[in-house]
Amino acid sequence: MELDKMDENDWKYHGEGNKSLVVSHVQHPRVLRLLKYPAEDSENPPQTAEQAYRQIQNIVDFSSNVMSSLLGEKFIHSGEVVKLPLEFVRQLSIKVQHQRPAWRCDKVMDIYSGCALCLPNLTSPALHQPTHTPPLCIEIKPKCGFLPSPKHVSKDIKTKVCRYCMHQHYKVANGKWKRRSFYCPLDLFSGNRQRMHFAIKHLIEEPQNNFKVFKGGQCIYSSKEGSDESPDMNSLLHHLRPYFLHANNRMNSHVTCKAVLNDFIQVLVNALLSSGGGDGGVVADRQAEGRSFCEASIFNKERIRHGSRGLPNDSVLFRILQTQMLDTLDIEGLYPLYRQVEQHLQDFPKERTRLQIEGPYNEAFLEKLQKCPAEDDGSVEYAVAKVHQYRVAMTAKDCSIMVALVPSSEEEEDNESLSSQRQLRDFRPPAFSYSASILDLDPKPFDSIPRQLRLDQKIVTCYLRTGGALP
Ligand code: ATP
Ligand code: ZN
Ligand code: MG
Ligand code: MG
Structure with missing residues (x-):
């Protein structure tokens, strides 16, 4: 350039x-x-x-x-x-x-x-050779995928209903969105295919600012804030149809909208669970199973046919979740440490630089948050490390994933269709190569923490007042 x-x-x-x-x-x-x-x-x-x-x-x-x-x-x-x-x-x-x-x-x-x-430009990836079918890129802003530990929260509800679901009630109550979304991040981060499928279906139905689809670099599906209308799902299906025509060996005319949507979601789930190279081992689900289910999710636990295997440990969702979980104290447990740091900086303004409050964001910064003492020893170093960890977790709760689906070239498909596999199995998923990227990784300012506490209180109060009652 x-x-x-x-x-x-x-x-x-x-x-x-x-x-x-x-x-x-x-x-x-x-x-x-x-x-x-x-x-x-x-x-x-x-x-x-x-x-x-x-x-x-x-x-x-x-x-x-x-x-x-x-x-x-x-x-x-x-x-x-x-x-x-x-x-x-x-x-x-x-x-x-x-x-x-x-x-x-x-x-x-x-x-x-x-x-x-x-x-x-992550919406126009150049994976493999360019094909005549433009790539599909799906942007998901997943938000926080776990419940805080009961140790640090003052309201019991925070250990049962996830932040995203509570925030939905707050946003609807304040007119930001007309309808609440039935997406729950805990379903998406579960690693269970059925729950993930369910989560993505609800992202598509009510995308808000958590879901967008790009085709050949153009946004073809997103929602308009404050608008009464739902985004045009038929138009999305119209765009998706050609990508899923070959799937399941159906005749063109027999590919129903429902089948197109299901195939699309299934490909997305596969992409999110793929390890993107590497060994891709599977780790146990979040230690406390109780912390990975949200009571506000309308997913019916009884529907689970296969137990959760958890997320592959080098999948994009796993890495995001691990980073989000650096928030170990919740905003309520963190706030006193923030105040301690703030007081320290008032007493010793020059410490701001040594403690890297506003950066520089270099290896020393990373080391400060990674070498945090296990217990609170009362030191300002401990408090700063927890604040740094919290800010990093905030960034991971606010980032987006861009999944790029690149249709395999026709030749590859022809070769593949020669294989006997196709006759053996009736089901042949559409052939895509996929990759995932993470975007929107800005540092969150140190002084945004008091605002976080106030917002948390407002959301919880609003939920307790109106929450359980709403559908
Ligand atoms: P937020 O309000 O979520 O914090 P932001 O103001 O920090 O958003 P981004 O999320 O970084 O801004 O960018 C806004 C939008 O622009 C994204 O949601 C995405 O659709 C698009 N975008 C950002 N970076 C890229 C990229 N590298 N390639 C393609 N599209 C991008
Ligand atoms: Zn939830
Ligand atoms: Mg963003
Ligand atoms: Mg941002």
């Missing part, structure tokens, strides 16, 4: 989250991720260009030095900071403005710093 010859016509709107806006290159498999800030500050950027550069460099460092070693390098693409011409950024922001969803426009794209994060 020649940074001095940037042309806004080579880039198009790709998507956005709460903190950044993403544009993709029209030819090369690359995206630029730009910062956003509140619209009321649009005349008055909240930080200088140097600070913006530092912030993005921190994201790269956090991803490549910390999250990558916890989640597994093979899943992570950290990218690099780039400095763009301001005129290009300004034109780009004008160009994409009308494509942005209205409900995201409470924030504006940063046009002052000229800094962005350049990443590979």
Whole structure:
């Protein structure tokens, strides 16, 4: 990419989250991720260009030095900071403005710093040779996959109903979403195929901001916040149908919508359980079986035909769950340690650097959180290590998985169809090669912790007031 010859016509709107806006290159498999800030500050950027550069460099460092070693390098693409011409950024922001969803426009794209994060475009993977059938990429934001330990929580309900399910009630009560989703992360992270299938089915039915489908790099399925309408499932099935026509040796016309959807979900479950190379051993389910079932999930336990084997230990879900579980104390148990660190920093401001509160996110930072003493010895080092662990877990609870499904080329299929296997088994799953990546690995700010505690209290209070009553 020649940074001095940037042309806004080579880039198009790709998507956005709460903190950044993403544009993709029209030819090369690359995206630029730009910062956003509140619209009321649009005349008055909240930080200088140097600070913006530092912030993005921190994201790269956090991803490549910390999250990558916890989640597994093979899943992570950290990218690099780039400095763009301001005129290009300004034109780009004008160009994409009308494509942005209205409900995201409470924030504006940063046009002052000229800094962005350049990443590979994970929705247009170049696995194997390019085929004429474009790849399907599925983005899942799985959220937290375990229940906190009863030791640290003040409300019993937190050990029974997962955070995501409680948060759903809060969001519906506050009008953020019209309907609650029946997706439960504990089903997705269970490693049990039936529960995972169930979870993904509900993600598709009510995607909110947890599920998107891209075809050939274009988003073809997502939901609109605050909207009454459900996303168009028929349109999704229309896109998916050609990928699953050969499945199960059905005649084209006999492939029902239900069968297409089932095949699609099954391929996704396979991709999520695949170990992506490596030995792929299976580890026991979360030690306490009681902590892996959510009472709010509408999955009927009695339906389980096969016991849970747990997640393969180098699957993408396993690595994310392990990292989430670095939150061992829950926000309630962590908060006093946060206060201890805060007090220490007030007394000794220079300690901020040594304790790496705002980075740098290097190997020393990783070591601080990995070499945390087992017991609270009262030291500030212990408190800092737990705070660092909590922040890393927060990032893992907020990241997305991008699963890329690349249809095998026709030739490969022909060779395969010669094999006697096809005659032996009536069922032949559609041939895809798959890969998984993890995206959105920003460090969560130290001072966001008090906000986390307040939000937790609001969610639990709201659930106890309205929760059990709602369907
Ligand atoms: P959140 O609100 O979830 O924290 P965010 O503001 O941190 O989001 P991202 O999740 O990183 O932003 O990016 C927003 C969206 O852009 C993603 O949900 C995804 O659809 C798309 N996206 C981000 N990075 C890439 C990438 N490398 N390749 C393809 N698409 C991407
Ligand atoms: Zn749940
Ligand atoms: Mg995101
Ligand atoms: Mg994010």
